[in-house]
Amino acid sequence: MLIGDVARRSGVSARMLRHYESLGLVRPSGRTGAGYREYSGEDIRRIFHIESLRSLGLSLREVGCALDDPGFKPSELVDDLVRRTRERIAAETELLTRLRRIGAAEPAGWEDVLQIVALLQALGSESAGKRQRAALSSAEVPVEALVEAALSETDPNVAGALRWALAQTGDGGSALLAEGLGSPTAEVRERAVQAIAEIPGGEATALLRDALTNSDAAVRRCAALALGARGVADAVPTLIDMIAEEANGADAADALSALASDPAVADRIATGLADRLASGAIGSSARRRLAEALADVPGVTASRALADLSQDEDRAVALTATYILKLRDAR
The missing domain is CATH 1.10.1660.10 (Multidrug-efflux Transporter Regulator; Chain: A; Domain 2)
Structure with a gap:
């Protein structure tokens, strides 16, 4: 032929x-x-x-x-082809992600495109300083890129800058950060809730409420502190648990104190603290912290709980409760 x-x-x-x-x-x-x-x-x-x-x-x-x-040997070649194909797919996926982010930023011209590309490269830099400067230029960085960086950042200063940048976007990054709450990696879950906690607005608040039922205790506690600062009473049970478990109990007590300014919430706090004390399975240092938390909670329920604590077998707890009762009587 x-x-x-x-x-x-x-x-x-x-x-x-x-x-x-x-x-x-x-x-x-x-x-x-x-x-x-x-x-x-x-x-x-x-x-x-x-x-x-x-x-x-x-x-x-x-x-x-x-x-x-x-x-x-065909098997060796096939293994090599699989490896090369995976590398190629990863590179193409990275390129696709970058192109999507540039498109989402709606650049007006090539100068804008080049600026966005430079910022994206800076966010992925090995230099913490460059990453931080890129985060502080957040007006030009696509939200999706900020979220990805925030969920993976290990440097505390850069992480803080990224959370600040996300807060400036309003609720823009909330939905993406919510996916991080379900990550199998504990560090990613914590970074996600910390970033959400700094975002103002109702969508972020709703996500924090959902986070109160997260299986990760660190996520629940961060969400409770953030909600307490926002005046959301749903955080009360978790805040009480934090005090009883001596997990960032001082901040939890401060959050309860702020929430207690609302009379309706104050009664809920007092009841929760009293019930926790009545359970009996609490160490002396935790009982003392609960007594301190009751100091700023008005009402009869709180006073009764303090009266019980004034008879506590632990002298430090009893003295703390007695002192707080005297202060309340003097008001």
Whole structure:
């Protein structure tokens, strides 16, 4: 079969067939009387083998080894192809993500595009200073990029700058940060709730309320402190637990004190603290902290709980409760 017929039947151009021949991949078995290349059935089968291997991503050099090296091991080549394909997919995915972020920023011209690209590169820099400067230029950085950076940042100064930047976007990053609350990695969950805690607005508050039921205690506690600062009474049970468990109890007591300015919430706080004390399974230092928390909670329920604590077996707890009662009586 002549080269033109082979090209038509195989879909491989005559020029490529000549290239294959120059590389020694396939040589026509014969020549016509006029000197034209003539391919045998075996030659054509080899051409199809070459094309099949090229479709897997092999270079022409690798194709030649696969066909002619008797010691060639297909399994090793397939493993290498899998690795290279994964690397290529990762690179293409990264490029796609970057392009989407640039598009989301709606650049007006190429100068804007170049500025956004520079900021995105700075966010991924190994230099903490460069990452922090990029975060502080948040007006130009796509929200999605800020969220990704905030969830992965380990430097506390850069993390703070990223949370500040996200807070400036309003609720723009809340939904994306919410996905971080379900991360299998504890550090990511904590970074997500810390970032949400600094975002103003109702959507962030709703996410913090949901976080009160998170399986991660650190997430629940951070959410409770943030909600307490926002005056949300849903945080009361978690704040009481924090005091009883001596987990950032001082901040939790301050949050309860702020919430107690609302009479309706104050009664709820007093009841919760009294019930926790009545459970009996609380250490002396936690009882003292609960007594201190009751100091700023008005009402009869709080006074009764303090009166009970004034008889506590632990002298420090009893003295603390007695002192607080005297202060309340003097008001």
